[in-house]
Amino acid sequence: MSDNTSSGKSTLLSEPAPLSKIGWLEHFLGPENYRIVKGLLKTPASILGFVLIGLFIIIALAAPVIAPPVGNDPYKIPRDGYSSEPRPMMSAWERGVPPLPFWWKAVMKTDNWVHILGTSQGQYDVFYGIVWGTRTAFRTGFIVVIATFLIGVIIGSISAYYGGAVDNLLMRIVDIFMTLPFLLAALIMAAVLTPKIGRSLIPVIIALITFGWMGYARIIRGDILSIKERDYIMAARVIGVKDGRILFRHILPNAIFPTLVLASLAIGDVVLSFAALSFLGIGTQIGYADWGQVLSFARNWISSLTTYWYIVVWPGLTLVMFVMGWNLVGDALRDVLDPRMRGKT
Amino acid sequence: MTNYIIRRLLLVPVLLFGVTILVFAMLQFLTPVERSALYVRDVPKNDKQIQGIIKMYGLDKPIYVQYWTWLVGKIDRVSGERRGGILFGDFGYSRTASQPVAELIKTRFPNTLDLTLWAIAPVILIGIWMGVQAAVHQNGFIDQAARIFSIVGTSFPTFVFGLLVLMLFYAHWHWFPPGRVSDWASIVLYSGSFHHYTSLLTLDALLNGRFDIFLDALRHMFLPILTLSYISWATFVRVTRSSMLETLRMEYVTTARAKGLRERDVVNKHARPNAMIPVVTLAGFQVIGLLGGVVITETVFNYPGIGQAAANAAAQLDVVTTLGFAIFNGLILIVANLVVDILYAVVDPRVRLS
Numbered sequence: 269m270s271d272n273t274s275s276g277k278s279t280l281l282s283e284p285a286p287l288s289k290i291g292w293l294e295h296f297l298g299p300e301n302y303r304i305v306k307g308l309l310k311t312p313a314s315i316l317g318f319v320l321i322g323l324f325i326i327i328a329l330a331a332p333v334i335a336p337p338v339g340n341d342p343y344k345i346p347r348d349g350y351s352s353e354p355r356p357m358m359s360a361w362e363r364g365v366p367p368l369p370f371w372w373k374a375v376m377k378t379d380n381w382v383h384i385l386g387t388s389q390g391q392y393d394v395f396y397g398i399v400w401g402t403r404t405a406f407r408t409g410f411i412v413v414i415a416t417f418l419i420g421v422i423i424g425s426i427s428a429y430y431g432g433a434v435d436n437l438l439m440r441i442v443d444i445f446m447t448l449p450f451l452l453a454a455l456i457m458a459a460v461l462t463p464k465i466g467r468s469l470i471p472v473i474i475a476l477i478t479f480g481w482m483g484y485a486r487i488i489r490g491d492i493l494s495i496k497e498r499d500y501i502m503a504a505r506v507i508g509v510k511d512g513r514i515l516f517r518h519i520l521p522n523a524i525f526p527t528l529v530l531a532s533l534a535i536g537d538v539v540l541s542f543a544a545l546s547f548l549g550i551g552t553q554i555g556y557a558d559w560g561q562v563l564s565f566a567r568n569w570i571s572s573l574t575t576y577w578y579i580v581v582w583p584g585l586t587l588v589m590f591v592m593g594w595n596l597v598g599d600a601l602r603d604v605l606d607p608r609m610r611g612k613t
Numbered sequence: 614m615t616n617y618i619i620r621r622l623l624l625v626p627v628l629l630f631g632v633t634i635l636v637f638a639m640l641q642f643l644t645p646v647e648r649s650a651l652y653v654r655d656v657p658k659n660d661k662q663i664q665g666i667i668k669m670y671g672l673d674k675p676i677y678v679q680y681w682t683w684l685v686g687k688i689d690r691v692s693g694e695r696r697g698g699i700l701f702g703d704f705g706y707s708r709t710a711s712q713p714v715a716e717l718i719k720t721r722f723p724n725t726l727d728l729t730l731w732a733i734a735p736v737i738l739i740g741i742w743m744g745v746q747a748a749v750h751q752n753g754f755i756d757q758a759a760r761i762f763s764i765v766g767t768s769f770p771t772f773v774f775g776l777l778v779l780m781l782f783y784a785h786w787h788w789f790p791p792g793r794v795s796d797w798a799s800i801v802l803y804s805g806s807f808h809h810y811t812s813l814l815t816l817d818a819l820l821n822g823r824f825d826i827f828l829d830a831l832r833h834m835f836l837p838i839l840t841l842s843y844i845s846w847a848t849f850v851r852v853t854r855s856s857m858l859e860t861l862r863m864e865y866v867t868t869a870r871a872k873g874l875r876e877r878d879v880v881n882k883h884a885r886p887n888a889m890i891p892v893v894t895l896a897g898f899q900v901i902g903l904l905g906g907v908v909i910t911e912t913v914f915n916y917p918g919i920g921q922a923a924a925n926a927a928a929q930l931d932v933v934t935t936l937g938f939a940i941f942n943g944l945i946l947i948v949a950n951l952v953v954d955i956l957y958a959v960v961d962p963r964v965r966l967s
Contacts, residue, residue, distance in 0.1 A: 313764075440624075440627055440628075440631065441631070443624070443627075443628060443631070444627075444628060444631030444632060444634075444635060445635070447628055447631070447632050447943050447946055447947060447950075448632065448635070448939055448942060448943055448946070449902070449908075449942060449946070451908055451909070452908055452920075452923060452938070452939065452942060453939065455908065455923065455924065455927045455935070456639060456923075456927060456932070456935045456936060456938075456939050457639060458927070459926075459927035459928075459930050459931075459932055459935055460639050460642045460643070460932050460936075461642065462930055463930055464642060536768075540770050543770060543772075544770065544771070544772060544909055547772045547909070548908070548909065548912060548924045548927065548928055549924075549928035550927055550928060560772075563772060563773065563776065566776055567913075570776070570779050570780075570783065570784060570791065571783070571784055572784060573776070573779065573780035573783075573784035573785075574780065574784045574785045577780060580773075580776045580777065580780060581777075581780075584770075584773035584776060584777060587770055587773055588768055588769055588770070588773060591768045591769075591770065592764065592765070592768035595764055595767055595768045596764065599764060
């Protein structure tokens with residue numbers, strides 16, 4: 269069990285024989301978790317998912333090289349003038365031209381920087397918004413997922429471990445938070461916080477965290493409830509190990525992995541909700557590089573989208589690819605975690 | 614059964630209390646001056662008036678006093694009318710819509726209901742059909758197609774899908790415009806000769822014998838319906854498929870086959886009814902989800918329902934209005950969830966025994 273691997277002094281570990289027969293990864297994760305990882309890497313769909321995610325990670329890391337920033341704040345999309353009408357793809361960049369990246373001449377065969385994907389309403393460069401929006405997406409995704417995961421795990425494990433009245437109370441609180449539709453609740457929370465904090469990522473992130481943790485609490489609670497009944501927990505209790513130590517040393521490490529994987533794959537959903545709120549006009553300042561906002565620029569041009577299709581299609585496609593990457597992996601995960609599929613991998 | 618229903622009913626006041634507390638807690642981020650919008654019927658004219666409202670409704674008093682006033686309101690000494698009190702359906706005054714929030718909800722909610730009822734029918738019919746086909750021909754063409762469709766469907770954000778269909782069907786082909794009705798129709802609607810029997814526009818149009826308005830309303834609703842159904846449809850296919858697969862593996866299905874029944878009868882008469890149990894619940898939750906989750910779809914298509922009103926108010930930081938919508942939504946969802954849960958227990962005996 270992975271419990272043994274975490275305490276280095278265990279005498280069981282000094283027997284090398286079984287360790288040499290299984291891979292280091294399986295040794296590190298334990299058999300059940302290893303099965304999950306292996307299942308995730310098996311189907312072509314989930315591999316495509318990983319490729320998509322990897323691509324976005326590269327774009328996020330290389331953002332300054334792909335689209336060099338203008339001015340101090342790289343998250344502000346550079347504007348080429350102030351006229352409202354979008355300009356077509358590959359049109360010349362006239363004002364506030366960004367520095368040329370090193371790959372430009374080799375690929376584009378020209379010395380002039382152009383609006384590769386056109387400009388949107390207010391002359392915001394679409395290409396720049398997409399590239400730097402990737403960083404915004406990962407940033408919000410990571411923060412929200414980590415925070416909701418921690419809150420969910422703490423509440424879920426307290427609920428499961430103590431049971432009885434505590435469990436009842438905490439689970440009713442979960443029910444209450446789940447009563448309001450997620451997007452509406454987050455929308456309201458962000459609208460309440462924005463006047464206090466100002467337009468930025470923070471109100472939306474807080475809103476997404478406030479209404480996003482309940483699922484993890486339920487899942488980890490279920491997993492802990494089943495592990496709690498195992499003999500080794502009983503043994504630990506009999507020899508007088510304290511509550512906190514049993515929970516954190518013996519139960520959580522064995523129960524947490526499925527929730528952890530689920531949480532990490534929720535980044536796609538979080539980014540989607542974030543973009544939705546941005547699209548509705550809640551969140552960052554106008555001109556901040558985030559996909560939802562780039563898309564929302566299109567809202568005033570709906571009757572002429574035949575001409576200005578590029579202000580919808582490119583940012584839309586980016587968002588779809590990003591979410592699909594996570595969904596493909598998530599879909600494979602659901603198959604692996606489904607108890608009816610156990611032993612079939 | 615009675616036991617289960619009683620246990621489930623006991624949860625209702627808990628949820629009601631919880632949701633009011635949650636919304637009230639969010640209200641506490643506002644200053645007393647902003648919160649005074651809860652108790653006015655019109656835009657206050659001056660500072661003195663606002664101070665008077667703050668004093669009268671105790672907006673500077675301890676929180677539990679404020680909570681109580683917020684719940685039941687206060688009787689006006691002069692007119693004897695009740696002011697405020699969300700339990701009596703007074704959600705305050707909307708500064709962005711320039712009318713009481715309750716009025717706003719009353720005019721907007723029927724539109725959302727109209728849209729939801731139209732959207733759920735194609736979802737259920739096509740979703741169940743495809744799900745069953747996918748299960749019967751597992752790994753066949755329909756199964757693979759349904760799988761790809763549902764992954765693409767769940768990855769397509771509502772607003773991206775909405776903008777794309779607008780681009781094609783409205784900007785390019787001019788087939789299906791956004792909005793509620795055309796200008797000529799809205800003139801008829803407010804002319805006085807059109808009777809609003811149910812507030813559901815499509816139904817009213819039929820009752821008034823105005824088939825042209827009915828068609829016009831449907832034409833405007835086509836794209837939102839398409840968007841809503843496309844998104845919930847993916848989940849539907851997935852649940853139907855897995856439930857059907859499980860049922861087909863049951864022994865009584867093998868028995869039915871063994872006694873020589875035609876495969877069509879085995880599927881349609883023996884397996885499908887039992888596989889529908891989780892699907893029925895899902896249908897309930899889908900209606901609930903649509904009722905609460907149409908915020909984006911309505912905004913993209915400029916459809917005047919509660920979702921669009923809530924989004925507009927939130928974008929203009931009109932918190933009192935958005936919280937009014939939250940309370941209203943919360944109440945509807947609590948009741949709807951109760952109904953679905955009880956229906957589920959009626960359909961599936963395993964639920965009430967566990």
